[in-house]
Amino acid sequence: MSTSKFNIGRARTVCRTDLRQLTQAKDFWVPMAVMGMIFYVVLPFLLLGSLSALGNAAGGSASKVGQVLQILPQATREAIPDKLPSGKTVTDSARAAYALAVYLFASLAVVVPITVGNAVAASAIVGERERGTGEFLAHSPAHESEIYAGKLVASFLPGYLSTLVGFGCYALLVNVIVGPQVGGWFFPTRTWWVLMLWVIPAFIALTLSVVVRVSGRVSSTTAAHQISGLVSIPAVVVSYGLSSQGLAKGIGTTVLAGAFLWVCAAVSLAQGMRRLRRWRLLGVAIDA
Amino acid sequence: MTLVVSDQSTGTQSSEAVLVLDSVSRSFGSRPALTDLSLSVPRGSISVLLGPYGAGKTTAIRIITGALPPTSGSVRVFGHDPATDGESVRSRCGVVSAKPALYERLSGRDNLEYSAALYGLDPRAAPIDAAAQRFGIQPALADKVGGYSTGMKTRLALARAVLHNPDLLLLDEPTSGLDPESSVAVLELVRSLAGDGKTVVMCTHLLLEAEGLADHVVVMHDGTTVVGGAPDELVHRFFPRSEVVVETVAQLRTEQLAALPGVAHFDRGTDATVATVRFEVESPTHIPALVAELVKRGAAVTAVSPFRPTLEDLYFASRGVARGQMIDVRTTPAAPANAGTSGTRSGAAA
Numbered sequence: 001m002s003t004s005k006f007n008i009g010r011a012r013t014v015c016r017t018d019l020r021q022l023t024q025a026k027d028f029w030v031p032m033a034v035m036g037m038i039f040y041v042v043l044p045f046l047l048l049g050s051l052s053a054l055g056n057a058a059g060g061s062a063s064k065v066g067q068v069l070q071i072l073p074q075a076t077r078e079a080i081p082d083k084l085p086s087g088k089t090v091t092d093s094a095r096a097a098y099a100l101a102v103y104l105f106a107s108l109a110v111v112v113p114i115t116v117g118n119a120v121a122a123s124a125i126v127g128e129r130e131r132g133t134g135e136f137l138a139h140s141p142a143h144e145s146e147i148y149a150g151k152l153v154a155s156f157l158p159g160y161l162s163t164l165v166g167f168g169c170y171a172l173l174v175n176v177i178v179g180p181q182v183g184g185w186f187f188p189t190r191t192w193w194v195l196m197l198w199v200i201p202a203f204i205a206l207t208l209s210v211v212v213r214v215s216g217r218v219s220s221t222t223a224a225h226q227i228s229g230l231v232s233i234p235a236v237v238v239s240y241g242l243s244s245q246g247l248a249k250g251i252g253t254t255v256l257a258g259a260f261l262w263v264c265a266a267v268s269l270a271q272g273m274r275r276l277r278r279w280r281l282l283g284v285a286i287d288a
Numbered sequence: 289m290t291l292v293v294s295d296q297s298t299g300t301q302s303s304e305a306v307l308v309l310d311s312v313s314r315s316f317g318s319r320p321a322l323t324d325l326s327l328s329v330p331r332g333s334i335s336v337l338l339g340p341y342g343a344g345k346t347t348a349i350r351i352i353t354g355a356l357p358p359t360s361g362s363v364r365v366f367g368h369d370p371a372t373d374g375e376s377v378r379s380r381c382g383v384v385s386a387k388p389a390l391y392e393r394l395s396g397r398d399n400l401e402y403s404a405a406l407y408g409l410d411p412r413a414a415p416i417d418a419a420a421q422r423f424g425i426q427p428a429l430a431d432k433v434g435g436y437s438t439g440m441k442t443r444l445a446l447a448r449a450v451l452h453n454p455d456l457l458l459l460d461e462p463t464s465g466l467d468p469e470s471s472v473a474v475l476e477l478v479r480s481l482a483g484d485g486k487t488v489v490m491c492t493h494l495l496l497e498a499e500g501l502a503d504h505v506v507v508m509h510d511g512t513t514v515v516g517g518a519p520d521e522l523v524h525r526f527f528p529r530s531e532v533v534v535e536t537v538a539q540l541r542t543e544q545l546a547a548l549p550g551v552a553h554f555d556r557g558t559d560a561t562v563a564t565v566r567f568e569v570e571s572p573t574h575i576p577a578l579v580a581e582l583v584k585r586g587a588a589v590t591a592v593s594p595f596r597p598t599l600e601d602l603y604f605a606s607r608g609v610a611r612g613q614m615i616d617v618r619t620t621p622a623a624p625a626n627a628g629t630s631g632t633r634s635g636a637a638a
Contacts, residue, residue, distance in 0.1 A: 013405040017391070017398075024393040024432075136389040136448075138355035139458075140406045141379040278374075279356045285316055 006149075010142045014150025015157075022120065022158060032116050032162065039112050040166035041173060044105060048177045051097040069095055076103060076248050084183045094181035101174040102189055103247050110239040112166055113204045114232050117159030121208045122224040124151035125216040125280060134281030145273035147281075148212060152269065155208045160201055167196055191247050194254045199246065200239075202261035207235045209268040216280045304331045306456055306487045307352060312361030314347050321347045323512045325361070329504065334478070334488040336498040338603060339508035345491035346386060347511070349458045352489070353378050365456065379407060382449035386461040386491075388441040392434035396425060396444050399433060400451055407452035419447040423477065439470035446477060450486075457481060459490040463497060475501060495600040505599065507606045515606040523597050526605045529553075530572045531595035534579065536563045537588035544585045550574025566595055 022028060069077060069092065080095045090098075125147075128134035137147060167188075175185040188196065211228045218224045242261075246254030307329040314322040322344040329335045337345045350356035351363060354370025354377055363370055370377040390399050397416060404414035420426040423443040428436065433444065442462060449457060459478065463471035475497060482488050492498060498505060498519075506516035515522060529552055545554055545565065553568040569575060579592055597605075 010406055013402065017394070017402045020398065021391060021393045131392075132385070132387040132389045133391055134389075135355075135385040135387065136383075136403075138350070139353045139378060139381065139383040139385070140403070141375045141408070142406050143375065278354070279350075282350060282355060284350075284356065 006143065007146055011146040011150040011153070014137075014142060014147055015154040018120075018124070018151060018154035019157065022154070028119065029158075032119065032158075035115065036112050036162050036166045040170045044101070044170055044173055045177070047100060048097050048174065051093050051100065052177055052181065054093040069099060072099060072103070073248055075250075081182050081186075090182055094178065097178045098182050098186070101178055101187060102192070103244065105170070110200065110203065110236055110243060113159035113163040113200060114207055114236055114239070115159075116162050117155045117204050117208045118211055118228045118232050119225075120158055121152070121155035121211040122215055122228040123221045124155060124212050125276070126218055126221050126224045127215070128281055129283055130221055132283075134283070138278050138281040144276040144278055148216075148273045148276045149269075151215075152205075152208055152212050152272070155212060156201075156204055159204050159208075163200060163204075164196070189247075191251050191254050194251055194258065195243055195246060198258035199243065199254060199261060202258050202265050203235070203239045203242075206261055206265035206268055207232060209265060209272050213268075213272045213275065216276050219285075305329060306331045306366060307489065308362075308364045309348070309352070310362045310364075312348075312351060312358045312363060314344075314351060314356065315359050320511050322351070322358075325508075325513055327506060327513075327516070329487060329489060331487055332482070332485050333503040334482045334490065334501055335504040335506065336502035337489065337491045337506045337508055338493070338495065338498055338599070339514075340493050342510070343493075343508040344511035345508060346460055348508075349383065349460050349489070349491060352458060353381050353383060379452070380455045381458055382452065382454035382456070383458045384442070384445045384449045384460060384462050386464055388445040390433045390436075390441055390444060390448075393432065395432055396420065396429040396436070399444060400429075400448055403448045403451055409452055414451060416451065419451045420444075422450075423447040424473075438465045439467065442466060442470070442474060446474065450481065455487060457486050457488045459488065461491055461493070463492070463494065471497070495598070495603055499599045502599075505602075507603055509607060519599065519602070522602055522606070526602055527597045529568045529570060530575070531566055531568050531597075532575050532578070533564055533566050533591075533593050533595050534582065534587075534589060535591040535593075536565075536582075537590060539563050540565055540582070540587055544582065544587055548581055549577045551578060 069080070072080075076099070080090075080098050082090050082095065084090060123130075125134070128137055142150075171187050174187040179185045179187075210231050211224075214227045214231065215224045218227060242257045246257050305328045307327065309325050309327040312322060312325045313320065325344070325348060327335075327348075337343075337348060339345055347356065351358050352365060352370065354363075354374035357371050365377045366380055368376045391402070394402070397420075400416045400419065401411035401414070404411045404416065416429075417426060420429050423446050425436075425440055425443045425447060428440060433441065436444065442465075446462065449459075457478075462478065463474050466474065478488060478490065479501060490498075490501075502519055504517065505519050505522060507514040515526075517525070540556070540563070545556075548554075548567070550570045551567050551574070552570055555566045555568075556564075567578060569578060575592070579589060583589055
């Protein structure tokens with residue numbers, strides 16, 4: 001492996017070219033856009049809309065929903081508004097909708113970017129090899145670390161951008177459906193901002209740094225997708241747990257969780273940059 | 289044993305060698321892909337690695353740029369080791385792979401701009417249009433490469449390879465899959481690049497491509513070098529005697545061919561319907577006497593023409609030797625006495 005300095009311009013070039021190819025691949029981004037729409041708009045709309053409808057229904061269903069709130073931690077329950085500015089009491093179904101919007105949909109923030117990012121990252125290196133373009137990159141002056149970093153950012157951006165756009169849609173939806181019942185627009189909360197701008201990008205970076213490394217080591221894109229699936233399932237579970245805990249326990253915990261994830265991501269990224277071997281871009285099995 | 293394609297044949301100083309491989313080997317697991325390859329390529333020359341598929345040509349190219357590390361041996365390109373100073377080497381190399389290695393979802397211009405940026409050029413200032421025009425693909429630059437023909441892809445790959453004005457061009461089967469017309473055009477372009485002072489290393493399994501193009505030829509087989517050197521030098525080594533083809537009205541009888549003056553070998557071939565004999569003579573000065581003697585013995589000679597071995601003859605002659613033994617050209621200046629013989633040689637003069 002050569003020892004030249006990291007050239008950020010070349011890493012940016014690799015990233016930009018990958019993104020340009022991605023924009024040309026409708027067969028990739030149309031299903032991903034549909035998935036984002038389902039997670040950020042359709043599912044929340046159905047659930048929150050149903051809960052709001054319950055608020056206008058006869059007492060039986062509404063009181064059952066109210067009982068559900070009792071399973072939430074004390075601190076969380078106290079954070080849910082119970083009085084409107086006018087002094088009227090917030091209904092149980094409105095409080096349940098609030099809890100659902102703020103605390104239970106945290107997984108939405110994770111599933112979509114991880115899925116989109118993984119889909120790109122899994123074929124980042126092995127895809128170049130399968131298309132034969134890895135030969136061009138292998139013979140180019142670009143350092144392995146520049147290629148790795150460029151590929152990682154090219155996987156990160158679509159996932160994270162889709163999350164930000166989806167998050168915007170979700171916030172609008174939540175405020176429009178639930179806001180009037182709890183005294184006005186309330187979303188995103190401060191903890192959600194930290195989650196979206198600090199924790200989620202760290203989590204995406206950590207997961208993708210592993211998946212891009214996997215992509216450099218497997219023999220086919222199919223195998224890369226299989227293994228990235230294995231990586232992303234526990235990742236989603238862990239991140240959901242972290243996000244939920246963070247939302248329930250407050251900003252301090254969320255910031256700390258994010259910092260821990262960033263440290264892990266940095267270590268994994270550094271290892272990935274160091275360990276990618278140029279010959280893996282070629283269609284050869286050096287240690288066959 | 290090692291074979292060196294030395295630049296001594298052209299009188300070039302070794303310090304001017306752009307590329308030096310010394311006993312380079314590469315294995316994939318237990319399978320050797322390249323064994324003990326030594327090579328020295330002078331600046332401004334065209335060297336052709338000649339051999340069938342699987343001979344190790346592509347592996348050699350990959351090792352030269354540092355894309356693949358050698359298992360053993362040393363590599364110096366422009367005085368640098370590609371394994372430790374790869375950027376310095378690769379930034380001065382232009383490579384055309386056996387497959388064009390183009391991004392099919394991008395346009396031709398996008399592909400060239402990508403390459404320009406990776407090689408440190410400003411994509412807006414890079415001579416993209418000039419390179420595309422040189423290879424005749426400028427009108428298609430805005431189109432997606434996925435819609436290009438094979439010939440256009442090869443031309444685009446060539447344009448991409450020269451865009452950064454490299455000092456060393458490495459071309460791996462550049463005419464693979466092309467129609468004859470496009471192949472000729474590509475070879476003309478290679479010739480013109482060499483004319484611009486570029487050093488070219490080209491891999492091919494097509495003997496005709498190397499003919500008339502190569503300053504140096506390395507014949508490879510099964511990952512090993514069979515023989516190498518300047519074509520004229522190799523022809524002289526494998527065909528040390530002058531050869532002449534004599535055509536006659538009727539087949540010559542054995543008694544007419546016996547004890548001819550200055551003849552070392554003759555070959556009537558296996559085709560009884562063709563009245564030609566190829567004579568190997570000790571010196572060209574024997575040819576008039578040979579023809580006169582044949583006429584004296586009753587042969588109706590219709591044509592006498594010199595036999596000039598082609599690279600194909602050379603290739604098969606060298607492969608014949610390779611099956612039996614390797615040649616060290618540094619220690620064995622002349623080929624063995626039977627070098628260049630083939631199964632068709634049927635007799636020797638008394």
